[in-house]
Structures are given as C-alpha cells and as structure tokens.
Amino acid sequence: MSEVASTILVFLKKNPLHSYSAKSLEHYLHLNINSIRSELRRLNEKGIILREKHGYYRIKIDGETLYYLEHPPTLLHGIQISMNRVRKLQKGIDTIPAKDCSLDVDDVNRLKANGFVLKTNKRFVHVFNYQDDVDRRITIVVHGMGRIDLYLNCSNHPVNYFEFRDILKHCEGVISFLGLFSNQRVVSFGEAKDFRQVRMSGCNELSLKAYTDHWFRIYNKERLGVARVEQHIKCDVPVSSLLDMFERMFLPVGNGFKSLDNSEGMFR
Numbered sequence: 239m240s241e242v243a244s245t246i247l248v249f250l251k252k253n254p255l256h257s258y259s260a261k262s263l264e265h266y267l268h269l270n271i272n273s274i275r276s277e278l279r280r281l282n283e284k285g286i287i288l289r290e291k292h293g294y295y296r297i298k299i300d301g302e303t304l305y306y307l308e309h310p311p312t313l314l315h316g317i318q319i320s321m322n323r324v325r326k327l328q329k330g331i332d333t334i335p336a337k338d339c340s341l342d343v344d345d346v347n348r349l350k351a352n353g354f355v356l357k358t359n360k361r362f363v364h365v366f367n368y369q370d371d372v373d374r375r376i377t378i379v380v381h382g383m384g385r386i387d388l389y390l391n392c393s394n395h396p397v398n399y400f401e402f403r404d405i406l407k408h409c410e411g412v413i414s415f416l417g418l419f420s421n422q423r424v425v426s427f428g429e430a431k432d433f434r435q436v437r438m439s440g441c442n443e444l445s446l447k448a449y450t451d452h453w454f455r456i457y458n459k460e461r462l463g464v465a466r467v468e469q470h471i472k473c474d475v476p477v478s479s480l481l482d483m484f485e486r487m488f489l490p491v492g493n494g495f496k497s498l499d500n501s502e503g504m505f506r
Contacts, residue, residue, distance in 0.1 A: 257296035313396035316428035323384035399488035
C-alpha cells in the first residue's frame, strides 16, 4: 500500500462517521489531488472504503472500526441496598407495637428532624436529591423491624465508581445516628454504557430476559441523546463485593491507580 493510501486510511479511520471528497482530503492532508483520486478508487475497488454519491468516500465500518469508534465507561444506576439494624426494643413506639419496632423515642425524633416521614405501613421514608441533582434521587426507608433499604434512582445521570463511593458516604452520614448495622448487601443494580455516536434504526428497543432476575436491553435514550446498552440484575452480595467488581470495571488493571479500600464504612 502506498504512503498516500496509508495516510488517507488513517485519516478516514479517525473520522469514521464522516465522508470526504478528493478535494476535501486535499485540503486536510495536503497531498496531490490526482494521487488522492487514484488511491480512493483503488481502496474502493478493494472494499476497504465505501463510495457515496457525488464522489464522497468514507471508511467501511466493520467490527474492528466499531470497536475503536467509542468505548464509554460502565456506569451504575437503579441500585437497591439493604441492611439490618443490630438492636431491638422491648416496648412499642407510637402506633408501632414492640414486636415490630427497633426504634426508640430519640430515634423517632431524630428521624423526623432529618426529614423522615412516618408512613401508614409503619415505615419512615426520606426522599432527597443528591447534591441537588434531580436526576440522582435517593430514597431511604427505615422499617419498624430494623431493616433499612436504600434506593438510588439515577437512570438519567448514572454514577461512576468514585461517585458511588461518595453517595454511600453521604447516606452513611444521614443514618449514622441509628447505630450499628449488619448484613449490608446489594439486592439489585443496573449497569449501563451510553454510546453518543451510535443510534438504533428500525426499532426503538431490543430486550432480552434470559432469567427471572436478570434482563438486558438496548434502546435509544432520547432524553440524553444516546444509545444505551444496559442490564439489570437482582442479587444478594455484600456492598464491598460490588465495589470491588465496579472498581475493576471502571479502573482496569495496570492503569497506575492505587486500589481503594472498599471494606471501610457502614455499607461495606
């Protein structure tokens, strides 16, 4: 392959979503236009590039080209974390009988002071936006029997590994007055990759549900202007295990970043 052909291919591979005429390639590459026309014709005959109408050419997008086209990070959303409070009470509080209650009067007052609302199902619920971001909504549910559920809904603004750690620390501060907890575990989560340069055509969504607790789909997320590849998984794993796995997905081995301790804190 000639030097002119190699130069043209390198340029087209760097711009796989655009097509160029011989005149425009002359402008960008500063090569002889007759040489460009000759090499474009040869590359097209070999099937390496595609000729579009009016003499415009673009690189042929095969599996290898698509792989290098875009490599978005893996992000998390739709996370549910559950844990159990250690202590129990001997007498009831307000309308909650003792057998259904692990909260004392001080706990109830603190919960109410921190924005928790007692619902008719004997649960205290607090809903807020993380750092005033309406697309990152956190719901904390304190059950009378001592279980605490944390929901992170952020489909429109999914979190990376570091943001997930920061959110856990923030939630830890919100409920730390309740004391010690045990059996901190992730019971469901979703992971997503958003492709900004790719769009689905012919259908709006492709879904696959291989198992009852695990489903996968590809769809155009119009609000963000991306094509999203996501999967949702129901599980029962320690929070530290998800953090370890997510760290390896977000920070590949050999990137020079020192691994963090994912076993610290209330949720680990």
